[in-house]
Amino acid sequence: MSAVYFLAQIRITDSNLYQKYLDKCDDIFSRCNGKYLAVDSAPEILEGNWKYSKSVLIEFPNREDFKEWYYSDDYQEILKYRLSGAACDTILVFGKEQKPGNKILIRTERLTIKPITLADASAMFEYRTKEEIFLFQTFKPGTLHEIEDFIRNSTTGFNEEGRWFQLGIFHNSTMIGDIGIHFIGPENSQCEIGYTIHPVYQKKGYGKESVIGVVNYLFKVLQKHRITASTDPQNTASIALLESLGFRKEGLFKRSLLIDGNWEDDLIYAILAEEWEYQVN
Template identity: 45%
Template structure:
């Protein structure tokens, strides 16, 4: 799967992306809400090696990278989790390099991936799981048409402690009216 947007090329993660991904993913402060913060390049290599060869496999996570077209550099990634017996639902996660945050890249990348998931892959529902303190991500999701579905209390074990988790979702028919 490769998708172009105005400023981005979104494509599957590859072994040669390892250093770039480690560069922004290992930043513990910027990624404090992330579930995965690698501590070595080898850990990123292992993560990339586990990425499926095929997009849209049931019960898999598929990692895409966002490449800035002008800089020709990896500036972030989007994880797509395909789940459910009928493979009609997905969960999205997004990480952006610190220098590229608050510039609309996450919204631009997620928007074109969501469009492809709904129109090309006929997905019924897309969800995102967010820490309630992550106000920037919550604002991003609502700007894309997501609505809050649930607030789970101390349901997510992160950094050695139980934390709350907020789930946002959007249905295919809601997406068509959100555009």
């Protein structure tokens, strides 16, 4: 697991309220795995205007430890005093080359599957903005900016319950599609997947090969229990792909998805680890 750094820039506006935060801060902090690296009220300003009262830099061994502190009931209780007694800009920074998930590399016979980056935005824009691609998808981007936002929002929190993480599918060095993993409970034991292949590269077995590679990784490496996929009942390509891999049709949720103001049906497929026929050793 990788270290993360909590950086807070704080401009105190009400010292009484802020003091209420400080009164309990150290006691709560002493129970977590964080380490203060710096607390400075008069840093050396190199560029721009520093408009704060102090900067605080805290290191945590990993994002889980950070969350145990930040989202604890005790800290959330005093956080309200910090936020009402000061204007705060806070960020969580991941150690270089250590962002969770950025080391995943899945190789199949013809493909390399790895996290997408902003450098892939243009390639993704080219196929993700085609109507035939987004017809059955909730994400219907219109601009490069939307694709860039999507990439930023879907490349953190790998293997964290509740998060979607997006991987790119590459043939040689050309991006030919992408595949997302939604980490879900209970106890982060299941995943939902969603896949897209550039129209030029469809019907060549790349969709199937990508799903086999990713599902193998999820069952074998991450030891997941069950993988699901949600598809529009009219999406014959997606249904054919899932059924060709042995995914079981588990249910049709009538008019359960609100897409562009219309209630759409949602067909759910799933497979259990013990049912998966493409296991690799």
